[in-house]
Amino acid sequence: MRVLLTLMRREMASYFLSLSGYVIIAAATFLNSFGFVLLLMQLRQSASPMPVTEMYYVTPIFWIVLLLAVPVITMRSFALERATGTYETLMTSPVREGTVVLAKFFSALFFYLVMWLPMIAVVTVIQHFSNERQSLDPSIIGSTYLGILLVGALFLSFGIFASALTKSQTVAAMVSLALCTSLFLLGFLPSLLPDTATRAAKLLAWVALFDHMHDFARGVIDTRPAIFFVSFTVFFLVLTLRVVESRRWK
Amino acid sequence: MIEVSDLTKRYAGHTAVDNISFTVERGEIVGLLGPNGAGKSTTMRILSSFLPATSGTAKVAGWDVFHDSLEVRRRIGFMPENNPLHMDMRVREYLKFRARVKGLGVRRSRERVDTVMDQCGITDVSKRLIGQLSKGYKQRVGLADALLHDPELIILDEPTIGLDPHQIRAVRALIKGLAEKHTVLISTHILPEVEMTCSRVLIMYEGRILAADSTDNLQRRMNVNGQIVAEVDAPAQQLHECFSQIPELESFNISALDGSFQRCALTAKDGLDLRLMVYELARLNSWTLRELTRSRHSLEDIYIQVTQPGEEDEV
Numbered sequence: 001m002r003v004l005l006t007l008m009r010r011e012m013a014s015y016f017l018s019l020s021g022y023v024i025i026a027a028a029t030f031l032n033s034f035g036f037v038l039l040l041m042q043l044r045q046s047a048s049p050m051p052v053t054e055m056y057y058v059t060p061i062f063w064i065v066l067l068l069a070v071p072v073i074t075m076r077s078f079a080l081e082r083a084t085g086t087y088e089t090l091m092t093s094p095v096r097e098g099t100v101v102l103a104k105f106f107s108a109l110f111f112y113l114v115m116w117l118p119m120i121a122v123v124t125v126i127q128h129f130s131n132e133r134q135s136l137d138p139s140i141i142g143s144t145y146l147g148i149l150l151v152g153a154l155f156l157s158f159g160i161f162a163s164a165l166t167k168s169q170t171v172a173a174m175v176s177l178a179l180c181t182s183l184f185l186l187g188f189l190p191s192l193l194p195d196t197a198t199r200a201a202k203l204l205a206w207v208a209l210f211d212h213m214h215d216f217a218r219g220v221i222d223t224r225p226a227i228f229f230v231s232f233t234v235f236f237l238v239l240t241l242r243v244v245e246s247r248r249w250k
Numbered sequence: 251m252i253e254v255s256d257l258t259k260r261y262a263g264h265t266a267v268d269n270i271s272f273t274v275e276r277g278e279i280v281g282l283l284g285p286n287g288a289g290k291s292t293t294m295r296i297l298s299s300f301l302p303a304t305s306g307t308a309k310v311a312g313w314d315v316f317h318d319s320l321e322v323r324r325r326i327g328f329m330p331e332n333n334p335l336h337m338d339m340r341v342r343e344y345l346k347f348r349a350r351v352k353g354l355g356v357r358r359s360r361e362r363v364d365t366v367m368d369q370c371g372i373t374d375v376s377k378r379l380i381g382q383l384s385k386g387y388k389q390r391v392g393l394a395d396a397l398l399h400d401p402e403l404i405i406l407d408e409p410t411i412g413l414d415p416h417q418i419r420a421v422r423a424l425i426k427g428l429a430e431k432h433t434v435l436i437s438t439h440i441l442p443e444v445e446m447t448c449s450r451v452l453i454m455y456e457g458r459i460l461a462a463d464s465t466d467n468l469q470r471r472m473n474v475n476g477q478i479v480a481e482v483d484a485p486a487q488q489l490h491e492c493f494s495q496i497p498e499l500e501s502f503n504i505s506a507l508d509g510s511f512q513r514c515a516l517t518a519k520d521g522l523d524l525r526l527m528v529y530e531l532a533r534l535n536s537w538t539l540r541e542l543t544r545s546r547h548s549l550e551d552i553y554i555q556v557t558q559p560g561e562e563d564e565v
Contacts, residue, residue: 002350002353003350003351003353006347006350006351007351009347010336010347013339014336014338017338018338084334084337085330085331085332085334086334086335086336087334088295088300088328088330088334089328089329089330089334089335089348089395090351091300092298092299092300092323092326092328092330093323093348093351093352094320094323094324094352094353095323095351096320247300247301248299248301248302248316248319249302
């Protein structure tokens with residue numbers, strides 16, 4: 001536990017004490033604010049019964065930020081250490097492989113959540129200038145953030161896994177982008193199928209990230225997607241652990 | 251401290267370490283000497299349980315490097331090749347981080363960080379960024395890291411590579427100073443390094459250990475066919491007669507030098523030292539003697555000879 005915290009502090013420092021961390025946050029905030037401008041333009045044209053979070057969610061900006069930021073956040077985690085060789089000093093220290101994987105994952109998750117914090121400012125601005133208090137129910141904002149956390153955790157576990165596979169940050173970023181995007185697009189497949197009652201269609205509906213996240217943005221917390229996200233995240237973290245251990249397989 | 255038996259490491263297509271066995275006793279400084287690509291780094295990586303061996307076993311302090319990896323890692327301080335460090339951290343911050351990673355408590359970390367910084371002479375740069383340090387300082391930071399948890403065994407892969415002569419001296423002195431409390435295994439392809447710092451040397455070539463002995467012993471063994479060279483002012487004829495009467499001489503060779511000086515290369519039987527006898531001869535015959543040396547084989551000769559393909563049987 002102590003070692004985990006030490007490693008996390010180090011990882012966090014590498015995000016927050018370097019320029020790259022702030023560039024990621026700035027870029028994400030810029031794109032999100034762009035989504036906010038689109039949202040305001042929509043609101044000026046017509047009133048809407050949708051919660052603000054949902055209105056924001058249905059602009060494409062949300063997924064662009066998510067799909068692009070996550071690979072950039074995670075690409076360095078293992079790949080950079082392997083490239084510089086510090087991986088060797090780390091792994092020849094008396095630390096468990098699992099601790100290393102968890103430290104990398106949790107610090108990436110923490111950074112990711114910090115990246116979304118500026119959105120609270122957006123919500124506050126809307127709250128300040130509108131009379132529609134109900135559309136900004138704190139519980140809806142809470143559920144949106146829970147959705148952001150869960151989807152993010154899943155994507156980050158993809159990214160950490162991809163980073164553990166290679167020395168090259170570029171390869172890590174591209175592999176995790178491919179993984180995240182394909183899972184995202186898989187959710188749209190059922191709409192192309194002629195029959196939505198088949199087993200395949202049901203299975204695909206289960207991984208429909210867009211719909212799951214839509215529920216969270218509307219303030220609907222369903223345990224099924226939550227379990228889906230958590231179990232997939234754990235699964236990919238275990239895979240990462242196996243990759244890290246594989247160095248020592250005979 | 252280290253017991254390696256029948257260790258082999260094969261990468262796809264080539265054998266990096268080929269069935270080697272050796273032991274290192276507690277308190278020894280052992281040098282792993284060999285040209286680049288001889289398998290030194292691979293051996294060290296296996297010992298630090300970073301890589302698994304293809305076959306054979308290696309034990310550190312009685313623990314198997316594969317099965318009891320965590321126990322082994324608690325007992326070793328490993329400085330990998332090229333000394334990788336976090337360049338964006340400050341010296342003190344880095345060492346504290348490393349101490350905590352190695353499981354030391356807050357107070358103990360602080361204590362040990364101060365001790366090793368003092369030991370390695372980096373206290374004056376403790377607040378500088380590692381990336382901005384000179385190579386010599388970086389190397390000492392790496393060394394300090396290896397010493398942090400006061401390990402029983404210290405493994406240093408090419409600790410003096412890329413340093414200037416002053417820095418090399420400082421690092422070597424530091425390594426020698428470790429011998430009192432620790433066992434040290436260092437790898438190098440620089441010969442004087444082994445001669446100066448190590449009590450024992452293992453010469454590796456193409457994945458095998460070709461020679462393993464104390465540095466003194468290796469030199470003695472090489473001196474068996476050592477030569478004595480004398481430059482004397484005497485008629486060649488007379489020299490010939492004198493030398494052929496000496497039973498201890500195996501062979502000799504006389505060649506003319508400038509003026510009336512002759513260069514005599516004498517090879518004695520069983521590596522005997524015949525210098526005194528040559529001097530006596532010169533005195534009795536009133537020859538002028540201007541040079542008398544015994545060519546000592548340095549470790550370099552041994553190294554060159556051992557690592558020459560097909561000649562390994564000679565040593």
